[in-house]
Amino acid sequence: MSPSDFSSIPIIDLSKARTPATKVELLKDLRHALTSVGFLYVSEHGVPETVIKDLVEALPQLFNLSREEKEAVALGNSPHFLGYSGTGAETTAGKVDKREQFEFATELVDDWTEKRPLAERLKGPNQWPDTYPALRPIVETYISELTKLSERFLHLVAEALSLPPDTFLSFLSDQHRLKLVHYPDSTTGPSQGVGPHKDSSGWWTFLLQASPPHIKGLQALNKSGEWIDVPNIPGTFVVNIGQGFEVITNGICKATTHRVLSGSDERFSVPFFQGVRRNLSKSEAVGTLKEHFTSEEFGVGNESEEGKDIDSAFLRGKYDTWGETQLRTKIRSHQDVGRKFYGDVFEKYVYDD
Ligand SMILES: O=C(O)CCC(=O)C(=O)O
Numbered sequence: 542m543s544p545s546d547f548s549s550i551p552i553i554d555l556s557k558a559r560t561p562a563t564k565v566e567l568l569k570d571l572r573h574a575l576t577s578v579g580f581l582y583v584s585e586h587g588v589p590e591t592v593i594k595d596l597v598e599a600l601p602q603l604f605n606l607s608r609e610e611k612e613a614v615a616l617g618n619s620p621h622f623l624g625y626s627g628t629g630a631e632t633t634a635g636k637v638d639k640r641e642q643f644e645f646a647t648e649l650v651d652d653w654t655e656k657r658p659l660a661e662r663l664k665g666p667n668q669w670p671d672t673y674p675a676l677r678p679i680v681e682t683y684i685s686e687l688t689k690l691s692e693r694f695l696h697l698v699a700e701a702l703s704l705p706p707d708t709f710l711s712f713l714s715d716q717h718r719l720k721l722v723h724y725p726d727s728t729t730g731p732s733q734g735v736g737p738h739k740d741s742s743g744w745w746t747f748l749l750q751a752s753p754p755h756i757k758g759l760q761a762l763n764k765s766g767e768w769i770d771v772p773n774i775p776g777t778f779v780v781n782i783g784q785g786f787e788v789i790t791n792g793i794c795k796a797t798t799h800r801v802l803s804g805s806d807e808r809f810s811v812p813f814f815q816g817v818r819r820n821l822s823k824s825e826a827v828g829t830l831k832e833h834f835t836s837e838e839f840g841v842g843n844e845s846e847e848g849k850d851i852d853s854a855f856l857r858g859k860y861d862t863w864g865e866t867q868l869r870t871k872i873r874s875h876q877d878v879g880r881k882f883y884g885d886v887f888e889k890y891v892y893d894d
């Protein structure tokens with residue numbers, strides 16, 4: 542069971558969970574999407590329309606703030622890697638991504654002290670633009686709704702994989718991350734909005750495509766190497782598996798590679814990354830559900846091929862916890878923040894391969 546040659550992305554109607562007969566159907570479709578595609582849409586998801594509309598309408602105003610207003614909340618100010626980063630700040634698959642973004646997270650206090658693991662410092666307050674005070678309640682409400690949706694969804698995922706509904710909840714973090722992303726229009730033909738990647742920062746991703754449906758860009762890679770369009774279907778979120786979840790399911794549920802190509806129209810999107818608890822260790826991640834996912838039911842027998850070729854910085858890397866792996870990734874991608882706040886470990890993380 543690995544990502545098949547899917548040619549479109551399944552839509553899972555979550556309202557079917559309300560009656561026993563339709564729930565059976567939902568769980569069957571969900572299981573197929575989980576084990577064969579790794580990408581899906583959810584419709585009838587229960588997040589109030591106004592919550593989504595308020596956020597979608599805020600995006601143009603937010604990205605129209607002046608350079609000085611954006612720099613005032615620069616990610617470079619934050620030991621928690623929260624804030625604004627401009628176009629060109631990131632590279633994926635060796636090429637510069639053409640997008641600018643504001644990164645927020647569940648609002649938490651920074652209570653890190655030197656006695657605690659360094660990765661606990663990822664936790665902390667957001668930076669809110671002073672000149673756009675209406676933004677904060679809009680983003681906070683959205684994060685809170687998506688937190689609820691993502692937990693409800695995890696119950697269904699567990700059931701679809703023949704596990705007790707709350708199986709996956711104990712792996713969740715107190716911090717979930719939200720990115721507000723703007724891809725400027727590309728006047729010189731298609732360009733890399735974000736290069737091919739698997740989501741590494743969370744458990745599951747819930748993506749709102751926040752531009753009109755005719756504006757395309759997101760694509761997922763199937764097994765034969767074709768890029769399949771993931772268009773914006775109004776009323777849905779795109780949901781995809783992150784690398785942490787791939788590890789916990791022994792590769793039965795794959796994190797599917799995806800990318801964004803920018804075209805002649807600007808595009809906005811909002812990925813919500815459901816967080817994995819920072820103290821999750823490799824042995825716990827690999828061992829807890831191994832027996833279940835190598836059982837006959839998953840057609841695998843003893844050692845899973847899927848399990849063997851999981852491509853994960855967490856499993857391959859030198860560090861034992863999810864939190865430390867995340868911190869390393871963040872320091873490597875934002876080296877200015879790394880030098881400023883994590884001087885003692887900067888060299889260790891940046892030159893460890
Ligand atoms: O903007 C999108 O549609 C997808 C963004 C994405 O894949 C990411 O930020 O991980």
Ligand SMILES: [Fe+2]
Nearest residue numbers: 738739740799
């Ligand atoms: Fe992604």
